Amino acid sequence: MQRNPYVPIPVDVAKIVTxxxxxxxxxxxxxxxxxEDEEQFKYLPGQFAELSIxxxxxxxxxxxxxxxxxxxxxxxVQKAGVVTSELHSIEEGTRMGVRGPLGNTWPIEYLExxxxxxxxxxxxxxxxxxxxxxxxxEENRSKFGNITVVYGAREPGLLIYKEELALWEKRDDINxxxxxxxxxxxxxxxxxxVPAVCKDVAPSSENAVAVICGPPVxxxxxxxxxxxxxxxxxxxxxxxxMRMKCGIGKCGRxxxxxxxxxxxxxxxxxxxxxxxxxxx
Amino acid sequence: xxxxxxxKENLAGIVKKLSEDMLVYxxxxxxxxxxxxxxxxxMEPLIEFDNAKNAPKNFxxxxxxxxxxxxxxxxxxxxxxxxxxxxxAVLFGVRPCDARSFVLLDNVFNDSKxxxxxxxxxxxxxxxxxxxxxxxPYTTCFCTSVxxxxxxxxxxxxxxVDLGDEFLAEFLTPKGESLLVRLGELPKADEAxxxxxxxxxxxxxxxxxxxxxxxxxxxxxDENFEHPFWDTIHQSxxxxxxxxxxxxxxxxxxxTDEIKKEEGKxxxxxxxxxxWLFTMETSGHNPRPSQKERWRQRLMHKFKYFxxxxxxxxxxxxxxxxxxxxxxxxxxxxxxxxxxx
Amino acid sequence: xxxxENKLREEAKKLLTEKKVDALVGYEEGTLPFQASPxxxxxxxxxxxxxxNAFCSVNLAKYVHDIIHRHRExxxxxxxxxxxxxxxxxxxxxxTTRSIAIHLQEKQYDRDEVVIIGVPCxxxxxxxxxxxAVKGKEVIECTIxxxxxxxxxxxxxxxxxLKEVLSDSCLSCRYNNPVISDLMIGDAAPPMDPEKEYExxxxxxxxxxxxxxxxxxKEMDKxxxxxxxxxTCPSCYCKQCFVEQNxxxxxxxxxxxxxxxxxxxxxxxxxxGRCVDCGSCIEVCPMGVDLRKFLKKLxxxxxxxxxxxxxESLDSPPPLSAxxxxxxxxxxxxxx
Ligand SMILES: Cc1cc2nc3c(=O)[nH]c(=O)nc-3n(C[C@H](O)[C@H](O)[C@H](O)COP(=O)(O)OP(=O)(O)OC[C@H]3O[C@@H](n4cnc5c(N)ncnc54)[C@H](O)[C@@H]3O)c2cc1C
Ligand code: SF4
Ligand code: SF4
Ligand code: SF4
Ligand code: SF4
Ligand code: FES
Numbered sequence: 001m002q003r004n005p006y007v008p009i010p011v012d013v014a015k016i017v018t019x020x021x022x023x024x025x026x027x028x029x030x031x032x033x034x035x036e037d038e039e040q041f042k043y044l045p046g047q048f049a050e051l052s053i054x055x056x057x058x059x060x061x062x063x064x065x066x067x068x069x070x071x072x073x074x075x076x077v078q079k080a081g082v083v084t085s086e087l088h089s090i091e092e093g094t095r096m097g098v099r100g101p102l103g104n105t106w107p108i109e110y111l112e113x114x115x116x117x118x119x120x121x122x123x124x125x126x127x128x129x130x131x132x133x134x135x136x137x138e139e140n141r142s143k144f145g146n147i148t149v150v151y152g153a154r155e156p157g158l159l160i161y162k163e164e165l166a167l168w169e170k171r172d173d174i175n176x177x178x179x180x181x182x183x184x185x186x187x188x189x190x191x192x193x194v195p196a197v198c199k200d201v202a203p204s205s206e207n208a209v210a211v212i213c214g215p216p217v218x219x220x221x222x223x224x225x226x227x228x229x230x231x232x233x234x235x236x237x238x239x240x241x242m243r244m245k246c247g248i249g250k251c252g253r254x255x256x257x258x259x260x261x262x263x264x265x266x267x268x269x270x271x272x273x274x275x276x277x278x279x280x
Numbered sequence: 281x282x283x284x285x286x287x288k289e290n291l292a293g294i295v296k297k298l299s300e301d302m303l304v305y306x307x308x309x310x311x312x313x314x315x316x317x318x319x320x321x322x323m324e325p326l327i328e329f330d331n332a333k334n335a336p337k338n339f340x341x342x343x344x345x346x347x348x349x350x351x352x353x354x355x356x357x358x359x360x361x362x363x364x365x366x367x368x369a370v371l372f373g374v375r376p377c378d379a380r381s382f383v384l385l386d387n388v389f390n391d392s393k394x395x396x397x398x399x400x401x402x403x404x405x406x407x408x409x410x411x412x413x414x415x416x417p418y419t420t421c422f423c424t425s426v427x428x429x430x431x432x433x434x435x436x437x438x439x440x441v442d443l444g445d446e447f448l449a450e451f452l453t454p455k456g457e458s459l460l461v462r463l464g465e466l467p468k469a470d471e472a473x474x475x476x477x478x479x480x481x482x483x484x485x486x487x488x489x490x491x492x493x494x495x496x497x498x499x500x501x502d503e504n505f506e507h508p509f510w511d512t513i514h515q516s517x518x519x520x521x522x523x524x525x526x527x528x529x530x531x532x533x534x535x536t537d538e539i540k541k542e543e544g545k546x547x548x549x550x551x552x553x554x555x556w557l558f559t560m561e562t563s564g565h566n567p568r569p570s571q572k573e574r575w576r577q578r579l580m581h582k583f584k585y586f587x588x589x590x591x592x593x594x595x596x597x598x599x600x601x602x603x604x605x606x607x608x609x610x611x612x613x614x615x616x617x618x619x620x621x
Numbered sequence: 622x623x624x625x626e627n628k629l630r631e632e633a634k635k636l637l638t639e640k641k642v643d644a645l646v647g648y649e650e651g652t653l654p655f656q657a658s659p660x661x662x663x664x665x666x667x668x669x670x671x672x673x674n675a676f677c678s679v680n681l682a683k684y685v686h687d688i689i690h691r692h693r694e695x696x697x698x699x700x701x702x703x704x705x706x707x708x709x710x711x712x713x714x715x716x717t718t719r720s721i722a723i724h725l726q727e728k729q730y731d732r733d734e735v736v737i738i739g740v741p742c743x744x745x746x747x748x749x750x751x752x753x754a755v756k757g758k759e760v761i762e763c764t765i766x767x768x769x770x771x772x773x774x775x776x777x778x779x780x781x782x783l784k785e786v787l788s789d790s791c792l793s794c795r796y797n798n799p800v801i802s803d804l805m806i807g808d809a810a811p812p813m814d815p816e817k818e819y820e821x822x823x824x825x826x827x828x829x830x831x832x833x834x835x836x837x838x839k840e841m842d843k844x845x846x847x848x849x850x851x852x853t854c855p856s857c858y859c860k861q862c863f864v865e866q867n868x869x870x871x872x873x874x875x876x877x878x879x880x881x882x883x884x885x886x887x888x889x890x891x892x893x894g895r896c897v898d899c900g901s902c903i904e905v906c907p908m909g910v911d912l913r914k915f916l917k918k919l920x921x922x923x924x925x926x927x928x929x930x931x932x933e934s935l936d937s938p939p940p941l942s943a944x945x946x947x948x949x950x951x952x953x954x955x956x957x
Contacts, residue, residue: 002394002395002397004362004364004397005394005395005396006347006348006396006397006535006546007348007359007362008359010358010359012355053356053357054350054356054357054358054359054537054544054546055350055357055537055539055544056537057535057536057537057546058535080562081562081867081868082867082868082870090356093355094355094356095353095355095356095358096356097359216565241561242559242561242567243558243559243560243561243562245533245534245535246533246535248393248394249388249391249394250388250389250394250396250531250533251532251533251534251535251548251551252531252532252533252551252553252581253532253551253558253559255553255577255581255585256567257505257585258584258585258588258589263393277505278505279567279568279573279577280567310843311843311909312749312752312753312757312909313843313908313909314757330757330758330759333907333908334845343845343875343876344874344875344876344877415775417759418759419759419761420653420759515659515660515661516658516659516660516661516684518849518852518853518905519852520847520848520849520852520853520905520907521847521848522845522847522849522907525845525847525907526907534874536873536874536875538873538875538877547873547874547875549874549875549876557865570691602652602653603653603759604907606679606849606853606904606905606906606907607658607659607679607905608651608652608653608656608657608658609658610651610652610653612652613652
């Protein structure tokens with residue numbers, strides 16, 4: 001018998017990190033209550049899960065950790081409505097639920113053997129972080145070519161995963177470019193918008209794939225830079241967000257053309273998006 | 281295939297008797313409405329009726345159902361119960377169009393990757409008994425335009441054909457045959473009854489006058505997601521979703537949580553692409569900002585997306601949306617208009 | 622009737638040609654034999670499809686409200702000095718004009734944004750009563766001649782007195798001629814039976830509390846929460862209805878009995894002094910829920926307490942939204 005896909009897997013909140021100065025983005029580390037559940041929860045970067053709080057509901061959230069980080073899964077959540085507000089009010093030790101993994105993944109197999117350019121804006125850096133962790137993992141690193149990352153936020157206090165950024169900064173097998181729209185007194189890094197930084201960093205499109213996530217405006221201005229650099233639509237990937245409920249292609253909510261973003265996505269190449277109706 | 285003859289005056293009684301030891305869902309008269317309902321003790325189903333206002337899909341996919349229950353525990357709410365078990369049941373008095381809707385819905389709720397246990401359980405445990413449409417009940421019926429037929433047996437376990445004073449009962453599936461023992465002694469049908477049925481079947485199809493080019497608009501839909509035509513159909517739409525709530529093939533739903541005192545439940549309830557909140561995103565962005573996009577979605581889903589995914593039109597031609605739309609927006613006319621573009 | 626229809630088309634054409642209106646809301650022939658469907662036209666040629674007959678049922682004022690509000694929203698993206706008004710014409714019978722009066726009183730749009738083509742009204746046919754008259758069979762053909770209606774079903778043709786199938790709201794209508802208009806078509810219609818207005822309510826009031834509750838419960842149990850009643854009602858124009866709010870969530874999403882009752886009670890209570898008894902909510906309800914009794918009860922109370930009738934003129938705002946420093950009996954804090 002298949003397991004009931006609507007029943008959440010019990011997890012405990014092991015750790016909560018407040019990521020930003022405005023305090024409305026937190027990362028939750030969840031550990032599985034049952035060992036079997038942990039073994040069954042096989043995922044790859046790019047997938048999402050429904051976080052469940054009984055009494056409040058569920059929210060689809062991208063998995064921010066990488067399968068190479070064992071023993072837990074992580075989610076970075078912005079406070080928005082009913083469920084996410086409740087999440088923001090809970091404490092470590094709380095029991096909650098997770099349903100997943102859901103959706104498709106970043107095209108890991110396709111990415112292997114290529115140079116990878118990762119572009120993220122704001123807090124939409126979550127599944128990209130998963131991907132970076134995955135690629136930097138010792139046993140995986142050799143499968144990928146150069147890794148270039150451009151990550152931006154409005155101001156320094158809004159950058160998420162600051163400790164990891166600092167660690168990656170020190171490594172020489174990843175070219176990390178962190179930027180803020182506007183710095184402050186303590187900021188020593190880059191200033192400037194993501195599209196401009198991409199132009200400046202100018203990653204080669206030779207044998208390369210770009211993976212881009214961020215607010216719609218950022219994406220709109222970043223894409224032309226990548227076309228200029230010679231990236232084809234087949235070699236640019238992004239992840240869609242739609243309102244979702246079931247996450248398994250039944251409730252009809254995330255229907256775009258003949259596809260369901262929850263089941264057939266959320267990851268699409270620009271070439272695939274061109275085939276879809278513009279209803280996302 | 282087993283066949284039997286049931287005297288007309290006996291049928292309601294047989295079903296009533298069945299309902300004493302199993303769950304029977306059947307059409308009954310409720311004030312001005314004919315509705316599918318669970319037959320309670322002593323109730324008899326309607327034998328002569330047109331069709332029910334609510335679609336029989338409600339039995340497999342009710343407007344609201346509990347998916348799981350939970351209680352306050354020490355560290356948070358804890359799951360206590362997942363009501364997915366289901367008893368044997370009979371769904372009686374289904375029209376062939378509505379029976380086809382189950383076959384369509386199976387594609388959605390029982391796909392290879394994710395089986396929806398609530399729907400699938402009920403579906404597996406339920407025997408479907410239909411009335412062939414010897415007299416198609418409404419002028420708005422258009423099953424023959426969407427791959428159906430007034431004598432279609434798709435999705436049916438036992439088909440009843442009105443031969444005048446008696447019904448021919450055909451036990452089409454093993455599930456149907458296994459019900460045979462519970463119906464009491466019934467005479468076998470003879471050749472004459474069978475050939476009478478064949479004749480009636482042909483006549484019935486001819487009686488369906490409403491014609492809709494269901495399949496042939498697909499190429500137009502493929503090409504014309506953007507087209508001024510879409511501005512013309514939704515103008516008077518009230519966004520009430522009646523067309524989707526009463527539709528046998530619509531399957532969109534919402535999942536919400538409810539707590540009363542200590543006890544909570546997660547429920548699913550019908551939702552509709554005709555509602556503005558259906559696709560409203562947290563950012564305030566709505567990919568379907570007006571009724572125009574919502575109507576286009578409804579039509580596209582039925583006549584294109586479903587065809588792309590399952591090679592079937594997600595409309596069985598029952599005519600409910602045509603009859604009960606409060607402002608008479610008629611899907612038949614829309615499809616006809618598209619075919620003329 | 623035909624005369625009115627011709628005149629109506631003429632006037633509509635003129636308004637559109639002279640660009641006195643940008644859009645016009647009226648009725649067109651439906652695809653079912655007993656339905657006229659609301660339509661919104663923008664081109665003079667389209668005026669010829671307008672109809673006026675006893676099948677024209679739903680109150681069109683809601684469309685005016687929505688068209689103007691959608692337009693205003695779209696204007697938010699335009700520089701203030703370039704913003705335009707959208708003028709909407711409407712074919713309006715008595716109750717429709719009262720709904721417009723309520724919109725105007727409640728400042729939903731300005732008087733110059735709407736052009737009212739007033740039409741006298743002798744009542745519309747209630748679909749549910751027609752269906753009952755033919756014992757639930759499908760009506761295949763339906764014609765009206767003078768005071769009788771001929772309905773054809775698969776079982777033959779029946780002649781029904783028109784009065785038997787007119788909407789209950791129409792039978793006791795007090796304002797079957799427009800209360801405000803920019804132009805009038807046809808002669809004033811003869812009065813209906815307004816003294817019978819509260820007959821139903823009186824009978825209902827005479828029941829015991831248990832009987833009344835039982836009736837209410839029975840009616841509400843039919844409801845499938847499609848909200849067609851709310852969506853067609855000109856007085857239900859909240860941008861987001863409380864039933865759809867989720868922070869906090871006032872009522873559940875499912876068909877829980879109490880949730881449905883709460884929805885209906887709240888909606889009905891919001892109609893005090895604002896329900897014009899157009900009967901649209903009853904007409905559009907796919908399940909045949911009797912909402913009128915409850916609406917009329919509150920309407921009656923509103924009249925007895927405040928001698929106010931909804932939308933009867935532009936000078937009498939709904940009693941629960943008006944405050945007069947000297948006139949109010951109670952002393953309370955007024956928050957606008
Ligand atoms: C694939 C995917 C991945 C995602 N990944 C992340 C992630 O990594 N991190 C993250 O923070 N977010 C992510 N999101 C977004 C996240 O799912 C939403 O922010 C979240 O679901 C909001 O849920 P909520 O219950 O807190 O808000 P809700 O209470 O559902 O409301 C949020 C908003 O929805 C609207 N709304 C919904 N229902 C109603 C109603 N009944 N009445 C009024 N308004 C309503 C309102 O605009 C409201 O502000 C992702 C979304 C998807 C689809
Ligand atoms: S779309 Fe209309 S006619 Fe087709 S199955 Fe649904 S309710 Fe019936
Ligand atoms: S039933 Fe009619 S008015 Fe209601 S949503 Fe459907 S098309 Fe619109
Ligand atoms: S129109 Fe009828 S069924 Fe729909 S919400 Fe109103 S009362 Fe309920
Ligand atoms: S409540 Fe019903 S009768 Fe009253 S104004 Fe609204 S739609 Fe008309
Ligand atoms: S979220 Fe239900 S179909 Fe995608």
